[in-house]
Amino acid sequence: MPDRTRGPNGPFPRPRYGARPTMKDVAARAGVGLKTVSRVVNGEPGVTAETEHRVREAITALGFRRNDSARVLRKGRTASIGLVLEDLADPFYAPLSRAVEEVARDHGALLLNGSSAEDPARERELVLALCARRVDGLVVVPAGGDHRYLEPETAAGLATVFVDRPGGLIAADAVLSDNFGGARDGVAHLVAHGHRRIGFLGDQPRIHTATERLRGYRAAMAAAGLPVDASWVSLGPTAPDRVRAETERMLTGPSPVTALFTGNNRVTATAVRVLARHPRPVALVGFDDLELADLLTPAVTVVAQDASRLGRTAAELLFRRLDGDAGPPRHEELPTRLIARGSGELPPADGTSG
Amino acid sequence: MPDRTRGPNGPFPRPRYGARPTMKDVAARAGVGLKTVSRVVNGEPGVTAETEHRVREAITALGFRRNDSARVLRKGRTASIGLVLEDLADPFYAPLSRAVEEVARDHGALLLNGSSAEDPARERELVLALCARRVDGLVVVPAGGDHRYLEPETAAGLATVFVDRPGGLIAADAVLSDNFGGARDGVAHLVAHGHRRIGFLGDQPRIHTATERLRGYRAAMAAAGLPVDASWVSLGPTAPDRVRAETERMLTGPSPVTALFTGNNRVTATAVRVLARHPRPVALVGFDDLELADLLTPAVTVVAQDASRLGRTAAELLFRRLDGDAGPPRHEELPTRLIARGSGELPPADGTSG
DNA sequence: CTGAAAGCGCTTACAG
DNA sequence: CTGAAAGCGCTTACAG
Numbered sequence: 001m002p003d004r005t006r007g008p009n010g011p012f013p014r015p016r017y018g019a020r021p022t023m024k025d026v027a028a029r030a031g032v033g034l035k036t037v038s039r040v041v042n043g044e045p046g047v048t049a050e051t052e053h054r055v056r057e058a059i060t061a062l063g064f065r066r067n068d069s070a071r072v073l074r075k076g077r078t079a080s081i082g083l084v085l086e087d088l089a090d091p092f093y094a095p096l097s098r099a100v101e102e103v104a105r106d107h108g109a110l111l112l113n114g115s116s117a118e119d120p121a122r123e124r125e126l127v128l129a130l131c132a133r134r135v136d137g138l139v140v141v142p143a144g145g146d147h148r149y150l151e152p153e154t155a156a157g158l159a160t161v162f163v164d165r166p167g168g169l170i171a172a173d174a175v176l177s178d179n180f181g182g183a184r185d186g187v188a189h190l191v192a193h194g195h196r197r198i199g200f201l202g203d204q205p206r207i208h209t210a211t212e213r214l215r216g217y218r219a220a221m222a223a224a225g226l227p228v229d230a231s232w233v234s235l236g237p238t239a240p241d242r243v244r245a246e247t248e249r250m251l252t253g254p255s256p257v258t259a260l261f262t263g264n265n266r267v268t269a270t271a272v273r274v275l276a277r278h279p280r281p282v283a284l285v286g287f288d289d290l291e292l293a294d295l296l297t298p299a300v301t302v303v304a305q306d307a308s309r310l311g312r313t314a315a316e317l318l319f320r321r322l323d324g325d326a327g328p329p330r331h332e333e334l335p336t337r338l339i340a341r342g343s344g345e346l347p348p349a350d351g352t353s354g
Numbered sequence: 355m356p357d358r359t360r361g362p363n364g365p366f367p368r369p370r371y372g373a374r375p376t377m378k379d380v381a382a383r384a385g386v387g388l389k390t391v392s393r394v395v396n397g398e399p400g401v402t403a404e405t406e407h408r409v410r411e412a413i414t415a416l417g418f419r420r421n422d423s424a425r426v427l428r429k430g431r432t433a434s435i436g437l438v439l440e441d442l443a444d445p446f447y448a449p450l451s452r453a454v455e456e457v458a459r460d461h462g463a464l465l466l467n468g469s470s471a472e473d474p475a476r477e478r479e480l481v482l483a484l485c486a487r488r489v490d491g492l493v494v495v496p497a498g499g500d501h502r503y504l505e506p507e508t509a510a511g512l513a514t515v516f517v518d519r520p521g522g523l524i525a526a527d528a529v530l531s532d533n534f535g536g537a538r539d540g541v542a543h544l545v546a547h548g549h550r551r552i553g554f555l556g557d558q559p560r561i562h563t564a565t566e567r568l569r570g571y572r573a574a575m576a577a578a579g580l581p582v583d584a585s586w587v588s589l590g591p592t593a594p595d596r597v598r599a600e601t602e603r604m605l606t607g608p609s610p611v612t613a614l615f616t617g618n619n620r621v622t623a624t625a626v627r628v629l630a631r632h633p634r635p636v637a638l639v640g641f642d643d644l645e646l647a648d649l650l651t652p653a654v655t656v657v658a659q660d661a662s663r664l665g666r667t668a669a670e671l672l673f674r675r676l677d678g679d680a681g682p683p684r685h686e687e688l689p690t691r692l693i694a695r696g697s698g699e700l701p702p703a704d705g706t707s708g
Numbered sequence: 709c710t711g712a713a714a715g716c717g718c719t720t721a722c723a724g
Numbered sequence: 725c726t727g728a729a730a731g732c733g734c735t736t737a738c739a740g
Binding site for chain 2: 019020063065066067068069070072073078080087088089090091094095097098101105110111112113114115128129130131132133134151152153155156157269272273276290291292293294295296297308
């Protein structure tokens with residue numbers, strides 16, 4: 001490794017490689033006290049123009065940059081928040097992240113984030129690592145169902161807002177979409193177009209949104225006086241293989257469905273692929289919007305969530321908490337929007353309904 | 355605000371609301387020295403089972419969790435890296451982020467990230483804020499073209515790897531896609547299918563990838579001995595309005611194109627929408643793959659980058675640097691892949707070519 | 709207007 | 725096996 005102790009300026013008080021100048025170095029070079037440097041760096045009043053000038057020169061010459069981790073230690077607050085979600089790369093969560101980031105930025109905070117990969121142990125590990133860094137607050141899309149492990153943290157002042165799904169066994173803020181109502185309306189839409197045998201393909205049953213949407217499906221079917229055959233409902237991992245197999249099963253069984261309601265963006269994408277190769281048309285309404293959904297044939301009818309608004313709402317609530325709002329836990333619910341594009345308006349293909 | 359000084363256990367040494375127990379508190383409660391607590395917390399050897407047990411009990415009783423910001427201050431390294439890119443929510447960058455996160459996790463590091471929104475000032479501000487937090491390293495998709503502001507940081511030991519685009523005016527690592535070659539091959543593909551009048555719709559010319567891809571377009575046209583009319587080339591913001599207007603202009607001008615090469619995923623999505631309403635078929639090859647591109651009619655032929663691999667490669671290089679690799683700046687180039695799906699194989703519609 | 713001392717919560721380097 | 729002292733780089737609380 002090269003020795004950078006001596007720069008082109010000779011053996012000047014330039015810190016060795018890997019070290020950085022501190023306020024103490026700046027103070028020494030400018031011939032002032034440490035506190036005066038601190039005042040200049042933080043724009044505090046009470047420094048003459050002349051002194052300030054000397055300090056600024058020393059700062060530039062040494063390439064000084066305040067070490068915020070030291071500052072954090074002393075001030076208590078880190079001006080950073082954590083975001084834990086299922087998968088940063090998922091097209092639903094990516095805009096949510098971006099929205100949280102924007103709100104954090106507006107509040108002068110930095111964002112630490114990570115993916116739980118739908119693994120409760122990994123969620124916990126990540127959340128606790130963020131707590132150890134003393135983030136001021138946390139926005140969490142929970143993977144697990146038990147968040148009592150957060151209690152010592154919240155008791156110590158950590159603010160937490162759950163988003164997309166509520167926290168488990170803990171009284172905490174949550175910002176959710178109207179999963180029940182959205183699914184109910186989407187299924188009712190299929191019913192209104194003449195379908196009586198409608199399949200539901202959802203995510204794993206331990207995920208709150210999956211069961212809420214299933215509840216919406218059942219409510220719509222019940223409201224229409226339609227029976228639900230057990231073979232029409234399938235919850236489980238959203239891996240394409242499983243979804244493909246289940247879709248094919250529902251389309252070809254003894255009591256084949258004429259329409260599908262898919263429980264999230266990943267499921268919809270796979271189902272669309274299966275339907276594209278299927279001999280007869282099958283109606284489809286999907287939860288979550290997809291990019292280019294409007295350009296498919298038929299265009300895909302969806303129950304859209306506003307991922308960005310979910311993130312923004314959660315982050316804003318978090319910062320209200322950090323600003324001292326100590327009211328009881330709040331649950332906010334955002335509306336979904338049915339966007340009819342074609343696939344949800346196809347009539348039953350086999351004439352057995354209506 | 356409720357007074358939690360006294361818990362259900364009475365006036366026990368439970369820290370006041372907002373405060374947290376420290377190793378000192380644990381040591382006092384367990385009746386041992388501070389260093390012994392540190393040993394237990396960090397799994398260092400040299401503590402009897404009996405002592406360790408007492409310490410662990412105190413930790414649990416107090417809800418102690420090590421404060422990593424204090425640890426960081428003392429150890430020098432923060433075990434965190436920063437990622438600055440254009441837009442966390444962009445379907446191209448989201449998987450890149452996720453890949454960086456995975457590598458960070460493998461190395462026990464946390465990820466701080468933020469979006470520059472293609473604004474050089476914002477990029478700089480974000481990068482310097484991350485430096486102030488003393489991230490150990492930085493992965494940056496640069497928005498600006500001058501990164502000399504990073505010199506004091508790198509001199510002090512900060513590792514930086516640029517990804518997707520090279521840094522400007524600084525000798526630094528970079529991991530890029532073969533933008534030139536990918537675009538050249540994509541355009542050559544259109545030429546091979548009989549097109550002579552091919553439009554190029556790209557991002558802003560100050561973005562490295564935009565000019566590299568344009569260079570590839572020109573190379574392919576030149577290699578085929580085809581002239582390039584100035585009206586066939588358009589670089590600028592990827593806002594849908596501009597792209598729509600430019601696409602329509604190229605399709606309807608005095609010398610209309612029979613094929614389009616689009617410079618990135620956002621441009622492609624907008625162009626596909628315009629072409630869907632256009633009276634005659636127009637061939638299209640887009641840089642970057644799109645979700646559901648295979649299901650459109652025609653399916654969209656693309657030059658795909660591996661965003662995830664870009665992120666992984668950059669992050670791995672970063673950690674090699676952090677592990678002491680002090681070799682000269684490295685530039686890695688990843689291949690692109692032409693995926694023929696239909697839109698790029700359409701023949702010229704007006705019969706003026708070939 | 710300016711600065712010396714103490715302290716944030718840990719780890720390092722020693723000493724028993 | 726155990727612990728007291730010093731120090732990481734700042735800010736706080738005072739004192740001049």
